[in-house]
Amino acid sequence: MHIRFRYKSLRHKGLLLLLCxxxxxxxxxxxxxxxxxxxxxxxxxxxxxxxxxVCIDDNIAVVGAPGHDGVGLxxxxxxxxxxxxxxxxxxxxxxxxxxxxxxxxFGTAVGVSGDRVIIGVPGAEMGRGAVxxxxxxxxxxxxxEATLVASDRSTSAEFGEALSIDGGWILIGxxxxxxxxxxxxxxxLTADGTWIEDAKLMPSKREEYTFFxxxxxxxxxxxxxxxxxxxxxxxLRGSVYIYRRSNEGAWSEEDRLRAWNxxxxxxxxxxxxxxxxxxxxxxxxxxxxxxxxxxxxWVYQQGIGWQPQQRLEAYDGxxxxxxxxxxxxxxxxxxxxSCWDDDNGTxxxxxxxxxxxxxxxxxxxxxxxxxxxxxxxxxxxxxxxKSSALIASRMNDSSAGKVYGYDDISPLSLALxxxxxxxxxxxxxxxxxxxxxxxxxxxxxxxxEALPYCPDLFINIAIPIVAAVGLADTMGELTVTGKxxxxxxxxxxxxGVNLTTCEKTKATLLE
Numbered sequence: 213m214h215i216r217f218r219y220k221s222l223r224h225k226g227l228l229l230l231l232c233x234x235x236x237x238x239x240x241x242x243x244x245x246x247x248x249x250x251x252x253x254x255x256x257x258x259x260x261x262x263x264x265x266v267c268i269d270d271n272i273a274v275v276g277a278p279g280h281d282g283v284g285l286x287x288x289x290x291x292x293x294x295x296x297x298x299x300x301x302x303x304x305x306x307x308x309x310x311x312x313x314x315x316x317x318f319g320t321a322v323g324v325s326g327d328r329v330i331i332g333v334p335g336a337e338m339g340r341g342a343v344x345x346x347x348x349x350x351x352x353x354x355x356x357e358a359t360l361v362a363s364d365r366s367t368s369a370e371f372g373e374a375l376s377i378d379g380g381w382i383l384i385g386x387x388x389x390x391x392x393x394x395x396x397x398x399x400x401l402t403a404d405g406t407w408i409e410d411a412k413l414m415p416s417k418r419e420e421y422t423f424f425x426x427x428x429x430x431x432x433x434x435x436x437x438x439x440x441x442x443x444x445x446x447x448l449r450g451s452v453y454i455y456r457r458s459n460e461g462a463w464s465e466e467d468r469l470r471a472w473n474x475x476x477x478x479x480x481x482x483x484x485x486x487x488x489x490x491x492x493x494x495x496x497x498x499x500x501x502x503x504x505x506x507x508x509x510w511v512y513q514q515g516i517g518w519q520p521q522q523r524l525e526a527y528d529g530x531x532x533x534x535x536x537x538x539x540x541x542x543x544x545x546x547x548x549x550s551c552w553d554d555d556n557g558t559x560x561x562x563x564x565x566x567x568x569x570x571x572x573x574x575x576x577x578x579x580x581x582x583x584x585x586x587x588x589x590x591x592x593x594x595x596x597x598k599s600s601a602l603i604a605s606r607m608n609d610s611s612a613g614k615v616y617g618y619d620d621i622s623p624l625s626l627a628l629x630x631x632x633x634x635x636x637x638x639x640x641x642x643x644x645x646x647x648x649x650x651x652x653x654x655x656x657x658x659x660x661e662a663l664p665y666c667p668d669l670f671i672n673i674a675i676p677i678v679a680a681v682g683l684a685d686t687m688g689e690l691t692v693t694g695k696x697x698x699x700x701x702x703x704x705x706x707x708g709v710n711l712t713t714c715e716k717t718k719a720t721l722l723e
Contacts, residue, residue: 243576243577243578244555244577244578244579244580245577245578245579245580245618246580246581246582247579247581247582247603247616247617247618248617248618248619248620249300249301249616249617249619250581250614250615250616250617251273251275251291251293251301251303251602251614251615251616251617252612252613252614252615253275253277253280253289253291253303253306253612253613254291254303254306255282255306256609256612256613257280257281257612258609258610258611258612259279259281259610259611259612260277260279260280260281260289260611260612260613261276261277261278261279261280261606261607261611261613262275262276262277262280262291262606262612262613262614262615263275263276263277263592263593263604263605263606263608263613263614263615264276264277264278264279264319264320264592264593264604264606264613265319265320265321265322265593265604266322266593266594266595266602266604266615267322267323267324267595267602268324268595268596268597268600268601268602269324269325269326269597270597270598270668271294271295271296271668271670272292272293272294272295272324272327272329273292273293273294273295273301273324273595273602273615274290274291274292274293274322274323274324274329274331275290275291275293275319275322275604275615276288276289276290276318276319276320276321276322276331276332277289277290277291277319277613278317278318278319278320279317279611280318280319282308283308283309283312283313284312284313284314284315284316285314285315286314286315286316286317286335287308287309287312287313287314287315287316287317287318288308288309288312288316288317288318288319288320288333288335289306289307289308289318289319290306290307290318290319290322290329290331291303291305291306291307292304292305292306292307292329292354295670296659297658297659297660297670298659300659301617304353304354305353305354307319307329307331307344307346307354309331309333309336309344310344310356310359312333312336313336315335316333316335316336317333317334317335318331318332318333318336318344319331319332319333320332320333320334320335320372320373321334321372321373321374321375321385322375323375323376323377323382324377325377325378325379326379327347327348327349328345328346328347328348328357328377329345329346329348329354330343330344330345330346330375330377330382331343331344331346332372332373332374332375332384333372334370334371334372334373334388335370336372337365338367338368339367339368339369339370339388340361340362340365340366340367340368340369340371341361341362341365341369341370341371341372341373341386342359342360342361342371342372343359343360343361343371343372343375343382343384344356344358344359344360345357345358345359345360345382345407357407358406358407360382360384360399360407360409362384362386362389362395362397362409362412363397363409363412364412366389366390368388369386369388369389369395370386370387370388370389371384371385371386371389371397372384372385372386373385373386373387373388373425373426374387374425374426374427374428374438375428376428376429376430377430378430378431378432379401380400380401381398381399381400381401381410381430382398382399382400382407382430383396383397383398383428383429383430383435383437384396384397384398384399384425384428385424385425385426385427385428385437386425387423387424387425387426389424389425390420391420391421392420392421392422392423392441393415393418393419393420393421393422393424394415394422394423394424394425394426394437394439395412395413395414395424395425396412396413396424396425396428396435396437397409397411397412397413398410398411398412398413398430398435398463410461410463411462411463413435413437413453413455413463413465415437415439415453415465415468416453416465416468417442417451417468419442419443421441422439422441422442422443422451423439423440423441424437424438424439424453425437425438425439426438426439426440426441426481426482427440427481427482427483427484428484429484429485429486429491430486431486431487431488432488433456433457434454434455434456434457434466434486434512435454435455435456435457435463436452436453436454436455436484436486436491437452437453437455438450438451438452438453438481438482438483438484438493439451439452439453439481440479440480440481440482441479442470442480442481448478448479449470449471449474449478449479449480450470450471450478450479450480450481450482450495451468451469451470451480451481452468452469452470452480452481452484452491452493453465453467453468453469454466454467454468454469454491454518466517466518467517467518469491469493469510469518471493471495471506471508472508472520472523473523478495478497479495479496479497480493480494480495480508481493481494481495482494482495482496482536482537483496483536483537483538483539483549484539485539485540485541486541487541487542487543489511489512489513490509490510490511490512490521490541491509491510491511491512491518492507492508492509492539492540492541492546492548493507493508493509493510493539494506494507494536494537494538494539494548494549495507495508495536496534496535496536496537497532497534497536503531504525504526504529504530504531504532504533504534504535504550505525505529505533505534505535505536505537505550506523506524506525506535506536507523507524507525507535507536507539507546507548508520508522508523508524509521509522509523509524509546509573521573522572522573524546524548524566524573524575526548526550526553526564526575526578527575528578529550530553530554532552533550533552533553533554534549534550534551534552534553534591535548535549535550535553535564536548536549536550537549537550537551537552537591537592538551538563538591538592538593538594538604539594540594540595540596540601541596542596542597542598543598543622543713543715544567544568544569544622544623544642544644544713545565545566545567545568545596545601545621545622545623546565546566546567546568546573546596547563547564547565547566547579547594547595547596547601547603547621548563548564548566548591548594549561549562549563549590549591549592549593549594549603550562550563550564550591551589551590551591551592552589553590553591555578555580555584556580556581556584556585556586556588556590557584557585557586557587557588558586558587559586559587559588559589560580560581560584560585560586560587560588560589560590561580561581561584561588561589561590561591561592561605562578562579562580562590562591563578563579563590563591563594563601563603564577564578564579565577565578565579565601565618565621567622567623567642568623569623569641569642569688576621576623577621579591579601579603579616579618581603581605581608581614581616584605585608587607588605588607588608589605589606589607590603590604590605590608590616591603591604591605592604592605592606592607593606596621598622598669598713598714598715599619599620599621599622599669599715599716600617600618600619600621601617601618601621602615602616602617602618603615603616603617603618604616620672620716620717620718620719622642622710622713622715622716622717623642623715624640624641624642624643624708624710624715624716624717625640625641625642625717626638626639626640626641626708626717626718626720627639627641632696632698632700632701632722632723633695633696633697633698633700633701634695634696635693635694635695635696636693636694636695636696637691637692637693638691638692638693639689639690639691640684640689640690640691640708640717641688641689642688643684643688643689643690643710643712643713644684644688644712644713645684645685645686645687645688646683646684646712647683647684647688647710647711647712647713648665648681648682648683648684648710648711648712649681649682649683649684649690649708649709649710649711650663650678650680650681650708650709650711651678651679651680651681651692651706651708652671652673652676652677652678652679652706652707652708652709653673653676653677653679653704653705653706653707654673654674654675654676654677654704654705655703655704655705656673656674656675656705657672657673657674657705657719658672658673658674659671659672659674660673660674660675660676663709663711665711665714666709666711666714668714669709669714669716671707671709671716671719672705672707672716672719673705673706673707673719676707679706680692681711696722700722701722701723702721702722702723703722704721704722705719705720705721705722706719706720706721706722707719707720
């Protein structure tokens with residue numbers, strides 16, 4: 213069983229505006245951030261590839277390590293982390309394939325949705341592949357719930373090479389199916405708690421070695437499958453297929469997308485992520501090519517279909533950066549990996565944060581590792597959920613691997629006029645019209661879950677007090693003014709939350 217890396221063909225009234233008291237956090241294309249935390253395996257060894265894949269959903273994260281030798285050479289492992297208000301992120305479970313064997317590559321793909329985690333094992337049984345489903349309960353912790361296999365299993369299909377879960381639905385790629393023309397499978401959870409195969413997806417334009425199913429993404433009734441080796445003209449350019457489930461429950465192909473300014477060796481579809489009516493597609497370019505890579509955004513319009521919205525690129529992109537090697541989108545925040553960027557040395561890697569503001573996606577920050585080194589490949593995989601992002605670096609520390617975490621990356625931001633003590637004018641930016649915004653304050657920094665509308669969002673104030681609630685105007689802004697007493701300066705911590713989207717601003721100390 214060979215391993216086909218992604219880049220190869222293979223705060224009371226007087227404190228009404230405490231939210232805004234503190235420095236102005238302006239973002240520009242030159243902003244560079246280091247991580248807020250990092251995740252590593254408790255039993256790390258060189259060659260584990262911890263961070264080969266990663267997925268975050270609220271306060272649960274799962275990380276794949278397919279090179280782990282725990283039950284056999286490269287049999288693989290997966291790690292589950294949970295975030296709490298007391299200890300932050302801690303390792304909660306280490307998973308191994310039941311009856312696993314060498315080169316199974318358990319952990320090649322991972323996914324999480326609520327209290328379920330799925331792990332792909334594309335190397336199992338001579339490459340036929342399998343996917344394991346785990347369910348969490350308070351009484352039993354993480355327990356295996358099901359083993360999923362294709363109804364038409366075949367050698368070297370690599371079922372489980374890519375996967376995605378959304379509630380009671382799972383989408384699984386098998387790019388090696390039928391001479392690597394590929395296939396994808398949809399499973400659903402029935403009322404009696406069993407998982408059954410619901411559909412097999414095939415491309416309308418079926419060709420050998422297109423690797424259909426190399427990447428997949430699922431959201432509600434939309435399934436997206438990448439075929440990044442599709443040939444267009446004289447070379448590999450890639451394409452993406454979109455399927456939609458009808459009211460009757462049938463899945464059918466809705467569209468086939470290609471980059472609207474195709475280039476040779478684009479590998480369009482090497483990474484994909486669908487979120488509601490938005491689709492983000494990576495096109496990282498060939499590593500020997502002359503382009504830095506791109507990411508493309510489509511928007512679904514009822515009655516019209518999928519329409520191209522914007523091509524995203526790094527402000528400092530250079531050839532062979534592999535921008536687009538990974539993508540993730542949640543609401544108005546998009547993360548794009550650039551695993552061969554050179555900020556910390558050759559191919560040390562990075563990732564970029566884009567926010568949707570005023571109808572345009574704009575680059576806000578560049579994410580790098582504080583201890584990054586050459587050949588770390590940071591950004592080969594990424595995942596974002598609400599205000600937190602995880603960026604993987606599987607080649608870190610002699611390929612033992614590491615995952616870097618970044619908090620408070622939502623588009624919500626603050627601006628103020630005035631000095632403390634005295635009259636302050638504060639404006640909150642980055643919300644949608646009529647979003648409900650809340651101002652919180654307190655005197656102790658910490659993490660707590662205290663908001664009834666966002667029970668899974670961790671606020672950075674230990675005991676937050678609600679100072680004000682208001683609706684964003686037509687520009688997505690909320691402006692408040694008030695007088696701040698001198699005794700509040702230097703003591704109070706303030707923070708804002710969008711109760712509609714469960715996004716938060718940076719916590720700010722009142723100077």
